[in-house]
Amino acid sequence: MPIKILAAVAALLGAIAGPAFAEPIELQWWHAMTAINLERVNKLAADFNALQTDYKVTPVYKGSYPETMTAAIAAFRAGSPPHIVQVFEVGTATMMAAKGAVKPVYQLMADAGEPFDPQNYLPTVTGYYSTADGKMLSLPFNSSTAIVYWNKDAFQKAGLDPEPPKTWPETFATAKKLKSGGANCAVVPAWITWTQIEQFDAWHNLPLATKANGLDGTDTELVFNTPVMAKHITTLAEAIKDKSFDYGGRTNEAEGRFVSGDCAMIQTSSGFYGNVKTNAKFAFGMTELPYYPDIKGAPQNSIIGGASLWVMSGKKPEEYKGIAKFFSYLSRTDVQREMHEVTGYLPITKAAYEATKASGFYEKNPGREIPILQLAGKSPTENSRGLRLGNLVQIRDIIAEDLEGVFAGKSEPKAALDNAVARGNAILRQFQKNIQ
Amino acid sequence: MERRVVFSGWLFPVLLLLPQLAVTVVFFFWPAAQAILQSVRREDAFGLSTRFVAAENFTAVLGDPLYLASAEITVLFSIAVAGLALASGLLFAVMADRVVRGAAVYKTVLLLPYAVAPAIAGVLWLFLFNPSIGIVAVALRRLGIDWNYLLDAPQAMLLVVLAATWKQISYNFLFFLAGLQSIPPSLLEASAIDGASPRRRFWTIVFPLLAPTSFFLLVVNIVYAFFDTFGIIHNVTQGGPAKATEILVYKVWYDGMVGLDLGSSAAQSVILMAIVIGLTAIQFRFIERRVHYA
Numbered sequence: 001m002p003i004k005i006l007a008a009v010a011a012l013l014g015a016i017a018g019p020a021f022a023e024p025i026e027l028q029w030w031h032a033m034t035a036i037n038l039e040r041v042n043k044l045a046a047d048f049n050a051l052q053t054d055y056k057v058t059p060v061y062k063g064s065y066p067e068t069m070t071a072a073i074a075a076f077r078a079g080s081p082p083h084i085v086q087v088f089e090v091g092t093a094t095m096m097a098a099k100g101a102v103k104p105v106y107q108l109m110a111d112a113g114e115p116f117d118p119q120n121y122l123p124t125v126t127g128y129y130s131t132a133d134g135k136m137l138s139l140p141f142n143s144s145t146a147i148v149y150w151n152k153d154a155f156q157k158a159g160l161d162p163e164p165p166k167t168w169p170e171t172f173a174t175a176k177k178l179k180s181g182g183a184n185c186a187v188v189p190a191w192i193t194w195t196q197i198e199q200f201d202a203w204h205n206l207p208l209a210t211k212a213n214g215l216d217g218t219d220t221e222l223v224f225n226t227p228v229m230a231k232h233i234t235t236l237a238e239a240i241k242d243k244s245f246d247y248g249g250r251t252n253e254a255e256g257r258f259v260s261g262d263c264a265m266i267q268t269s270s271g272f273y274g275n276v277k278t279n280a281k282f283a284f285g286m287t288e289l290p291y292y293p294d295i296k297g298a299p300q301n302s303i304i305g306g307a308s309l310w311v312m313s314g315k316k317p318e319e320y321k322g323i324a325k326f327f328s329y330l331s332r333t334d335v336q337r338e339m340h341e342v343t344g345y346l347p348i349t350k351a352a353y354e355a356t357k358a359s360g361f362y363e364k365n366p367g368r369e370i371p372i373l374q375l376a377g378k379s380p381t382e383n384s385r386g387l388r389l390g391n392l393v394q395i396r397d398i399i400a401e402d403l404e405g406v407f408a409g410k411s412e413p414k415a416a417l418d419n420a421v422a423r424g425n426a427i428l429r430q431f432q433k434n435i436q
Numbered sequence: 437m438e439r440r441v442v443f444s445g446w447l448f449p450v451l452l453l454l455p456q457l458a459v460t461v462v463f464f465f466w467p468a469a470q471a472i473l474q475s476v477r478r479e480d481a482f483g484l485s486t487r488f489v490a491a492e493n494f495t496a497v498l499g500d501p502l503y504l505a506s507a508e509i510t511v512l513f514s515i516a517v518a519g520l521a522l523a524s525g526l527l528f529a530v531m532a533d534r535v536v537r538g539a540a541v542y543k544t545v546l547l548l549p550y551a552v553a554p555a556i557a558g559v560l561w562l563f564l565f566n567p568s569i570g571i572v573a574v575a576l577r578r579l580g581i582d583w584n585y586l587l588d589a590p591q592a593m594l595l596v597v598l599a600a601t602w603k604q605i606s607y608n609f610l611f612f613l614a615g616l617q618s619i620p621p622s623l624l625e626a627s628a629i630d631g632a633s634p635r636r637r638f639w640t641i642v643f644p645l646l647a648p649t650s651f652f653l654l655v656v657n658i659v660y661a662f663f664d665t666f667g668i669i670h671n672v673t674q675g676g677p678a679k680a681t682e683i684l685v686y687k688v689w690y691d692g693m694v695g696l697d698l699g700s701s702a703a704q705s706v707i708l709m710a711i712v713i714g715l716t717a718i719q720f721r722f723i724e725r726r727v728h729y730a
Contacts, residue, residue, distance in 0.1 A: 073482055
């Protein structure tokens with residue numbers, strides 16, 4: 001008897017409290033953004049939460065890109081993954097191989113009945129995150145590419161043309177002039193492997209690995225130990241030796257030296273723009289990556305960096321509905337446009353790009369269209385569609401280690417590249433074995 | 437001589453032991469068992485497919501030239517850190533022991549680095565020596581020294597050895613000071629009356645009597661250099677350049693967390709576990725018996 005009464009009371013209370021006091025469904029979003037990009041993430045979540053009451057997106061900063069990805073994997077293994085996790089482009093192959101751990105975006109949208117047309121997105125961006133037959137697996141969030149930033153004041157001080165160099169030979173010559181003109185550090189490439197090997201190969205229409213750089217299968221093999229690459233690394237090592245180039249490390253640590261005015265030129269992510277804009281106390285410009293004019297087809301197009309949002313599996317249908325709504329919100333033209341204009345990351349939809357263009361933004365802000373033009377200027381080839389290599393994080397470290405050996409004068413460029421290729425291939429075979 | 441407390445039943449002593457046992461099981465035995473289990477398996481990062489591979493991970497690790505290189509680096513690093521930290525700890529202890537005025541101040545200042553977490557210590561050294569932003573790095577370059585440990589392996593090694601040593605000196609200082617203070621003054625006075633110089637008194641009386649402390653500290657320092665220096669390496673060099681400062685414990689982390697090769701990482705930690713067990717056994721066997729002199 002008392003149980004029945006209790007049940008009745010509970011049902012009554014439920015009926016009263018139910019819809020009126022329903023807590024919004026919480027959606028965990030793990031990310032790796034810092035500084036002004038962190039503010040952007042928080043604003044996106046807050047704006048979405050203010051727009052409706054059914055769902056609440058909670059962004060959680062989880063450390064660097066690799067740390068965020070590892071945290072999500074560990075959480076998945078422990079049975080409590082976040083709903084959404086931001087994974088950098090080099091983690092894409094690992095996430096794609098983890099069928100059963102992720103819910104593909106195209107399926108998420110279809111299940112939730114959310115309107116979704118992959119044709120609305122920029123193919124240069126989404127191609128990276130889609131299967132061979134065009135099914136989008138993750139939602140591009142902050143997409144960037146490598147470009148060159150140059151300090152106009154430093155050029156003037158060194159008595160140089162107010163025009164940045166276009167080719168590699170010009171870049172090396174400019175670097176020497178900057179150095180002799182009194183610059184403490186002339187040119188510094190950030191993300192050494194990304195800018196000097198990955199982007200370099202795509203930009204010169206050279207293969208980095210077989211099977212369209214891994215996009216067509218996990219049985220891909222590294223092939224970047226070409227004479228062209230060896231020559232480039234040799235020249236680079238010479239420039240580092242005579243101090244007209246600086247070695248800036250494997251990630252973006254050199255960016256601080258550009259913002260402080262210490263280095264006059266830097267090759268790094270287009271996502272660096274927000275930081276320069278906010279913190280640099282000098283006039284700066286942006287330009288395309290340099291190329292070797294004697295290489296046929298160069299410049300081709302550069303490839304994408306940055307990160308995309310992956311949805312983890314094992315969540316409730318109503319939670320997936322919320323994620324689908326959030327992804328629709330992120331794809332909205334006004335939201336994309338604002339994100340693009342503030343951060344320097346690329347717009348992911350065609351409409352957002354067109355709207356930005358139509359508003360005259362690129363005329364008012366010269367250089368801001370460069371990343372898109374550089375990415376989409378030519379239709380991509382097998383060598384420039386993108387990269388999909390298992391354990392690319394580790395492969396990058398291996399390449400960086402061998403390059404560091406060359407820059408320190410300890411090994412020959414050709415031997416170092418051969419060694420990096422051999423070690424990288426061992427990693428690729430290990431990855432293939434592990435995902436069997 | 438020995439006084440024993442006798443419990444009337446078994447329930448109460450078991451209850452008293454329970455919290456400690458629970459902590460030990462949850463934080464030591466369970467993870468250790470997990471590591472052993474993982475070390476005989478091969479699986480993808482997400483644990484979606486798992487295969488039993490017996491000792492394959494171990495043979496792969498032990499046959500990997502990179503692993504052996506890392507082991508070599510670890511031995512070098514540990515000897516350098518333990519040697520430097522012990523020598524400077526002893527030096528500071530002997531000096532502080534002689535100080536009459538302001539002794540408490542010296543001792544406090546010398547103990548401070550021990551209160552700093554390894555990760556924080558790493559960041560402190562990074563801010564001083566980073567080629568891009570470090571204050572000392574700028575000064576070194578002004579002096580004409582080409583300071584760039586991002587490329588120069590010996591510089592990187594020197595830097596992490598110094599940072600790790602700096603952090604451990606306090607601990608050694610404390611134990612040496614306690615050791616010094618427990619040396620009977622009558623011995624030193626007697627030899628002083630016999631005309632032994634301070635140097636001679638140190639080498640013939642103080643140093644031998646400190647031997648048990650030194651041996652204990654040697655083991656503790658090696659264990660420290662092997663395992664507790666992860667935070668410093670991670671913050672300062674990330675094992676670079678070209679793996680020149682990648683000690684074994686960093687490699688475990690790197691292969692597991694960055695490389696996502698859990699089988700190999702687990703096999704490496706099982707090997708490390710065996711090393712710790714070995715070191716602990718040595719310590720118990722040789723020190724516990726001789727630690728009480730007189």
